[in-house]
Amino acid sequence: MLQYIELSLKNLSYRKARAILTTLGVIIGITAVVSMVSIGEGMTKAVREQFEAFGTNKILVTSTMEYGVRGKGLTDGDVSNIEDIVGVEFVSPMYSVAAGGEFKGEEKVITVWGLDPGKAERTFSDVGGYRLLKGRWLEPGDRNVVVLGYRVHDDFFKSKVELGNSIKIQGEKFRVVGIFKETGDPEHDEAVMVNIDKLRELMGREKSVTAIVVRVKPGYDVDEVRQKIEDSLERRHEGVEFDVFTSQQLINAISSSLKVIQVVFGGIAGVSLIVGGIGIANTMIMNVVERTQEIGIMKATGATNSQVMRIFLFESGVFGFFGGMIGVLIGYIISTIINELAENYLGPGVLTTAVTPSLAFYAISFAILAGVISGLYPAYKAVKLDPVEALRA
């Protein structure tokens, strides 16, 4: 084994320029594989982390139909039913709506989240990763107060909205008691939070609920509880569409669509590897032709067919190995650059790409394999050479 490596290194170093050109295809292919996979993995991780912030012990119930529109959406009745299910720790109903907002005479449509004031903090601080910048959360008994997403405070209206200011929602005044830190997600940063009952009153939707966040008690199986919630909802609302998600399901769904992207990337990388393999095969055929006499010498001095085969397969495998090594290195550099860019433009820790040791290992093994496979035909040609003819060449 060692001696084959030694011999093939000697052979390759004899024609360095050609060796480098030959491995170029593999280098490009492996670079593509490594950077694609590491970015894909970084994306998957980013998504997973976001959902894990939601917590794996939570279940989200949403309905595509609003109660009252056809009388079939989620209602307070569902909320109290879910509260009675074994294993449910606490239930927090939400009502969200796009409402008319007004500040200092400027009118704009604004997303308003209605929450149970007593549960707002528990629900949202760990679900959405909401953190207060200033002021306080909604508290029990709050009616005409509002907590603002960062952008609403900052630049949603022409002038900044500060603690103690009042904004109008559907014509009614709400005093600002809290401001959230920026989350980076405009859907959250451009929304405001008020008391759910107050909001539903304003909108004329007394019992309507758009989403329910359920937290499962420790020690209970999240999927079992989800099943019970589904059963209970189905009994009450026949033929109504609603979705019951656990965060795990969401992670899985999104991860699998990211997998598809990765497979597509991988396919592109695979094609470039095939091109690289053809390059190796081409060089190896050239090698076999150029070294016909040498093959004759090897056979005359006692090389068996399988030894000749191994010599040439090793050489093409070494091409693959070097291509793979360099490819992994460049892939690593690209991945690092993307990390830097992501950190500068998306913020720290949002997208972290990584070339893991196992990725490097698989990429290099794959490159060696591609090299060996590309060498099969040329090696076969070398084996088939008649020693007498080869010596005469």
Added chain:
Amino acid sequence: MKGLDIVRLEGVEKTYLMDRVKVPALRGINLSIEKGDYVSIMGPSGSGKSTLMNLIGALDRPTKGRVFIEGRDISKLSDNSLARIRREKIGFVFQQFNLIPRLTAIENVELPMWFAGVPKVQRVKRAAELLKLVGLGDRMKHRPTELSGGERQRVCIARALGNDPEIILADEPTGNLDTKSGEGIMRILEELNERGKTIVLVTHEREFGKRANTIIKIRDGRIVG
């Protein structure tokens, strides 16, 4: 008597096919070479000398007839069995030197041992000894292009001795050398014969050919004396 023959050919014919035309290179060769003999094969160009050497050296198979090495019929053996016989029993020395240009002198000498699976330390040690034997102890790291013709041919002889074979087949080893270098090569071959190796030498030079114990003359693929 027959038991001692290290090489024996019985009714050996070799016909090449060129563009569907049969070219007879050997037409019925019967030949015995004793162990330790020093044989020279002489004959005009195209008479079949190299073809004969290739058959004796297990590089090729006869079209007809049988070739025995140490009493074993090798005319129908597989590629791998032939390779093993070449590796263990035969050392080739060619007219065109046939060294691998990328490898140094010592690495070229290591080659047959490499194929025989001799461990590196032993291989290098023996290759160095063999190079010293042919007078190239100070040229071990030279590549073939950095050696003179005579030196290259001596590397070839050292390589042929790698696995200590019984038979040395030298096909016009002095053909590309001046008289002085040629004489040097002849001396080495004769010394090897004195040490017990069986030498088969193809040569065009009468003076060299006559020095053998047995002289075989070949013409048009037949032995004529």
